[in-house]
Amino acid sequence: MPQAVEIIDVVKKYGSFTALHNVSLDIRPNEFFTLLGPSGCGKTTLLRIIAGFEDITAGTLKLFGTDITALPPDRRPINTVFQHYSLFPHMTVAENVAFGLRRLKMPAADITRRVAEMLEMIKLSSHAGRRPHQLSGGQQQRVALARALAPRPKVLLLDEPLSALDLKLRQAMRMELKTLQQQTGVTFIFVTHDQEEALAMSDRIAVMSEGRVQQIDAPQVIYEHPATRFVADFIGDANFLTASVEGLEDGRAHCGLPGGYRLIARDAGAARPGQSVSLFLRPEKLSVHDTPVEEGIGMTVRTIVYQGDATDYLVELDGGVMLRSRCENRINGDPILTAGERGFLRIAPDAAKTLLD
Numbered sequence: 137m138p139q140a141v142e143i144i145d146v147v148k149k150y151g152s153f154t155a156l157h158n159v160s161l162d163i164r165p166n167e168f169f170t171l172l173g174p175s176g177c178g179k180t181t182l183l184r185i186i187a188g189f190e191d192i193t194a195g196t197l198k199l200f201g202t203d204i205t206a207l208p209p210d211r212r213p214i215n216t217v218f219q220h221y222s223l224f225p226h227m228t229v230a231e232n233v234a235f236g237l238r239r240l241k242m243p244a245a246d247i248t249r250r251v252a253e254m255l256e257m258i259k260l261s262s263h264a265g266r267r268p269h270q271l272s273g274g275q276q277q278r279v280a281l282a283r284a285l286a287p288r289p290k291v292l293l294l295d296e297p298l299s300a301l302d303l304k305l306r307q308a309m310r311m312e313l314k315t316l317q318q319q320t321g322v323t324f325i326f327v328t329h330d331q332e333e334a335l336a337m338s339d340r341i342a343v344m345s346e347g348r349v350q351q352i353d354a355p356q357v358i359y360e361h362p363a364t365r366f367v368a369d370f371i372g373d374a375n376f377l378t379a380s381v382e383g384l385e386d387g388r389a390h391c392g393l394p395g396g397y398r399l400i401a402r403d404a405g406a407a408r409p410g411q412s413v414s415l416f417l418r419p420e421k422l423s424v425h426d427t428p429v430e431e432g433i434g435m436t437v438r439t440i441v442y443q444g445d446a447t448d449y450l451v452e453l454d455g456g457v458m459l460r461s462r463c464e465n466r467i468n469g470d471p472i473l474t475a476g477e478r479g480f481l482r483i484a485p486d487a488a489k490t491l492l493d
C-alpha cells in the first residue's frame with residue numbers, strides 16, 4: 137500500500153527567503169497527521185503546497201503513489217477546511233453540504249442521501265434548513281467539515297480549523313474531529329500551533345521550526361522523548377538544567393549539577409564523560425512534599441500558581457538550583473505547600489533526559 141502523501145525533498149523559496157528547506161515526510165493512509173510549530177515555521181506553506189495552491193521550488197509530491205507535483209488544485213482529490221469556515225451565507229446547511237457534490241455532477245438522489253448521511257454524522261440533521269447565521273460557531277465549523285468531507289476526498293487538509301472557537305468548544309471539537317476522522321477513514325492533515333490540540337488528536341505529529349522538520353513521531357514519543365531542545369521546549373512545560381556527564385552506564389548518564397547534586401539521566405545517546413549537556417525534566421515528574429521523603433532534596437517554595445486540579449511550584453533547591461514542579465493538590469483541594477515554605481523535592485527515577493545542544 138503506498139503512502140497517502142509523500143513529500144520528497146521539497147524546497148519553497150519566496151525570492152531569496154527559504155520558507156521550506158528540503159522537507160521530506162510520509163503521511164500514512166487513514167492517519168490523523170499534524171503539522172505543528174510556531175508562527176512562521178512553514179506549516180501553512182506546506183499545507184498549501186499539498187493542496188496545490190502554491191508551487192514548489194524543488195522536490196516531488198506524491199498522492200497514493202502518483203506524482204501530483206504538477207497537478208492543479210482542482211484535480212487533486214484533496215479538500216481543505218480553513219480557520220474561517222467560509223460557508224455560503226445565502227445557502228442552507230443542506231445546500232452547503234451538497235455544494236461539492238453538485239460540482240461533481242452526482243445524481244440528485246445520491247446527493248440527497250449523502251447530505252443526509254453527512255448531517256447525521258455531524259449531528260445536525262435537524263438544522264438542515266437553517267442558514268449559517270442561524271448556527272453557533274461550533275455548528276458552522278461542523279457544517280464546513282461535512283461540506284469538505286461529503287465528496288469523499290482522499291485527503292482532508294485542516295488549517296487551524298478550531299482557532300476561531302472559544303476554549304470550551306475547541307476542547308469538545310477535538311473529540312468530534314478525531315471521531316469524524318475515524319468514522320470516514322479519510323487521511324487528515326491538520327495544521328496548528330497549539331501543542332495540546334496536536335497531542336490530543338494526532339496519530340503522529342511533525343514538529344517544525346524555521347522551515348525544517350525537527351521530529352516526526354507519535355504524541356507520546358514527542359512528549360516523552362523529544363529529539364531536540366526545540367521540541368522539548370515547544371511541547372508542554374519543561375525544566376532545563378546544565379549538567380556535566382561524570383560517567384555512563386546502560387545507556388544512562390550519571391550527571392553532576394551545580395550545587396553538588398547528582399542525577400541519573402536516561403537517553404544518554406552520544407553524551408561522553410566530561411561533556412556538558414542539557415538535562416530536560418517535565419515538571420509533573422517532580423513532586424513536592426511537606427515532610428521528608430526518600431531521596432527528597434531540601435528546598436524552599438518561591439512561587440505557586442494554583443491550577444484547580446494541580447498547582448505549579450517554582451522551588452529553589454538548597455544548592456541554589458531553581459526547578460518547576462507540578463503536583464496534584466491535597467484531597468481537600470489545598471496546595472501541598474505555599475510560597476515561602478520549606479519542603480522536599482523528589483525527582484522521579486528516569487525523569488531526567490539528556491539533550492545534546
Ligand code: ATP
Nearest residue numbers: 150153155173174175176177178179180181182329
Ligand atoms: P502561521 O501560524 O503564522 O500561519 P506558519 O507556520 O503557517 O505560520 P507560513 O505561513 O507557512 O508559516 O510562512 C512561513 C514563512 O514564509 C514565513 O516567514 C512567512 O513570512 C513566509 N511567507 C509565507 N508566504 C509568503 C509569501 N507569499 N511571500 C513571501 N514570504 C512568505
